[in-house]
Amino acid sequence: MLQVPYLRENTEKALSGLAKRNKDFSATVQSIISVDESRRKLQNELDNLLAESNKISKIIGDLFKEGKREEADGMKVRTTEIKEECKGIETNLSQLEEELKQLLYLVPNVPHESVVFGKGAEENEVVYSSGEIHALGESKLPHWELCEKHKLIDFELGVKITGAGFPVYIGKGARLQRALINFFLEEAMKAGYTEHQVPHLVNEASGYGTGQLPDKEGQMYHVGVDDLYLIPTAEVPLTNLYRDVLLKEEQLPIKLTGYTPCFRREAGSYGKDVRGLNRLHQFDKVEIVQLSKQEDSYALLEDMVNHVKGLLNKLELPFRILRLCGGDMGFTSSLTFDFEVYSAAQERWLEVSSTSNFETFQANRLKCRYKGSDGKTQLVHTLNGSALALPRIVAALLENHQDENGVRIPQALVPYCGFERI
RNA sequence: GGAAAGGUGGGUGAGUGGCUGAAACCAACAGUUUGCUAAACUGUCGUACGGGAAACUGUACCGGGGGUUCGAAUCCCCCCCUUUCCGCCA
Numbered sequence: 001m002l003q004v005p006y007l008r009e010n011t012e013k014a015l016s017g018l019a020k021r022n023k024d025f026s027a028t029v030q031s032i033i034s035v036d037e038s039r040r041k042l043q044n045e046l047d048n049l050l051a052e053s054n055k056i057s058k059i060i061g062d063l064f065k066e067g068k069r070e071e072a073d074g075m076k077v078r079t080t081e082i083k084e085e086c087k088g089i090e091t092n093l094s095q096l097e098e099e100l101k102q103l104l105y106l107v108p109n110v111p112h113e114s115v116v117f118g119k120g121a122e123e124n125e126v127v128y129s130s131g132e133i134h135a136l137g138e139s140k141l142p143h144w145e146l147c148e149k150h151k152l153i154d155f156e157l158g159v160k161i162t163g164a165g166f167p168v169y170i171g172k173g174a175r176l177q178r179a180l181i182n183f184f185l186e187e188a189m190k191a192g193y194t195e196h197q198v199p200h201l202v203n204e205a206s207g208y209g210t211g212q213l214p215d216k217e218g219q220m221y222h223v224g225v226d227d228l229y230l231i232p233t234a235e236v237p238l239t240n241l242y243r244d245v246l247l248k249e250e251q252l253p254i255k256l257t258g259y260t261p262c263f264r265r266e267a268g269s270y271g272k273d274v275r276g277l278n279r280l281h282q283f284d285k286v287e288i289v290q291l292s293k294q295e296d297s298y299a300l301l302e303d304m305v306n307h308v309k310g311l312l313n314k315l316e317l318p319f320r321i322l323r324l325c326g327g328d329m330g331f332t333s334s335l336t337f338d339f340e341v342y343s344a345a346q347e348r349w350l351e352v353s354s355t356s357n358f359e360t361f362q363a364n365r366l367k368c369r370y371k372g373s374d375g376k377t378q379l380v381h382t383l384n385g386s387a388l389a390l391p392r393i394v395a396a397l398l399e400n401h402q403d404e405n406g407v408r409i410p411q412a413l414v415p416y417c418g419f420e421r422i
Numbered sequence: 423g424g425a426a427a428g429g430u431g432g433g434u435g436a437g438u439g440g441c442u443g444a445a446a447c448c449a450a451c452a453g454u455u456u457g458c459u460a461a462a463c464u465g466u467c468g469u470a471c472g473g474g475a476a477a478c479u480g481u482a483c484c485g486g487g488g489g490u491u492c493g494a495a496u497c498c499c500c501c502c503c504u505u506u507c508c509g510c511c512a
Contacts, residue, residue, distance in 0.1 A: 044472060047481040057493040061440045072492075079492045246432070377469085
């Protein structure tokens, strides 16, 4: 959620940034400013009335003590009047506050200056690419056929016990999952992230904290009886660890990592994109999260991008990095880099990581602040990235490293797997 | 699921309906002292939203929401959460 004073004082800047999202927010922003204006005016009126009432109450108290009962009773008339007046104002005020909140929920984060205008994914900029795309022979197979051939993943079984998008990993397929999770966690640890094992269900407040609620309500699985949500990413519990927390400057940056399964309803996505491991309702992911001082966040974003680069290089996968254009960027993000690996048999790019700086957008809802050396309290910047999400990595590993004898496991992963070939 | 206790500032923890935005202690910060560190002493030290160039100042906040009252951390009602005991159980 953006901050009203920011919108008020930097209206032009905010609007020109928001315009990159290929949508016009000027009407909404103008309403926010004017609703807030009325809100402040009303608040002021109320405060003045309450101040008067407080003053009178004190006098009444004193009069009582002096035994001047009648005089005191006389003054009660005015406070009763004030109370009536306040009631009306309070009703209006809470209406305005609600209106303001709803308006603020409509406005996404302001894109960073490096973000370009764009309507959608096709206008994302490729800012880096690495690895060679090998032409595979005629015998190349897509990963879902490799999974079947080598008995790594059984999609049908998953359908039977749960439904589509819930695969069952078997034998070397399951061990490969464990190996990747361990590999990613170890690498994160080496890079200074502290591992956390967090709950896989979160309450409503956490959903609001990181911005999944109210915008993406339909994307999360909701456990009605207990009013809890299955996490769509470890970002939610990890970042919410610091909800309502006042940090000291020297604690920053805070670097967190954690492995969790992720649950996504993916309502409304059909077609060939969902084949095999391309899109699942449950998948595994190691997430990295950072909380930082405002002035450090972009340098840290670069560190995170480099960390993910390192992982993909060790897995010997061809990949590219995209800087998302305004139209394709997530609601809460200010700058996002997507990582895509090349899926050699499908002959398409698959997104495996999204690494973003949210600046203060999440911190504002989270109320995660720090006290700077100047004694001023300010919001932290939050960042996160997938490092990495497993299914598409597995797809790319299988497809890119297949040969006539099966599938080769990249060297870096062998110690974690315990086998060199599938 | 049943019963009981409890939720107060960064932490611990007081708080007869008005003099309590809240004692005390710890932590933190600044200063004095000191060869250094420590100790001691002194002072500062909650958040949010307003007004003001600033000094400063108004309001709200003691889990959340209502209510009683001229006045509520304190009394009443509802809800949420935590802890302990019992039951069930990996």
